[in-house]
Amino acid sequence: MTTNLTAARAEALFTTGLATGSSPAFEVVDEAIRTAVRTHGGTRACAADMAAEFGDHPELAVPRMRWALETVTRLYPPRRRQWALVA
Numbered sequence: 001m002t003t004n005l006t007a008a009r010a011e012a013l014f015t016t017g018l019a020t021g022s023s024p025a026f027e028v029v030d031e032a033i034r035t036a037v038r039t040h041g042g043t044r045a046c047a048a049d050m051a052a053e054f055g056d057h058p059e060l061a062v063p064r065m066r067w068a069l070e071t072v073t074r075l076y077p078p079r080r081r082q083w084a085l086v087a
Contacts, residue, residue: 002069008043009076010068012036014050020067026075 002010016032018024024032040046054061 002073003078006069006072006076008046009033009072010065011050012040012043012046013068013072014053014061014065015040015046020064024071029071029075 012033013029013036015036018028018032036046037043040049050061050065053064
């Protein structure tokens with residue numbers, strides 16, 4: 001399942017200069033995502049740039065987004081929520 005956070009991270013990663021198909025370490029991806037969000041001025045701007053690429057170059061954007069989603073899913077596994085019981 002793709003969460004909003006996973007999608008936002010993947011969209012930001014999509015806009016970075018990291019090579020499609022590469023398997024970068026967590027630290028590299030985390031810094032690239034943070035830099036992309038800062039550079040673009042937020043996650044919505046990252047999503048807008050990604051959408052523009054899908055419009056301009058769909059043949060390149062599809063494999064890049066697949067790579068970005070796979071990379072984010074691999075490096076940011078879902079966390080189990082711990083619910084506290086309140087009496």
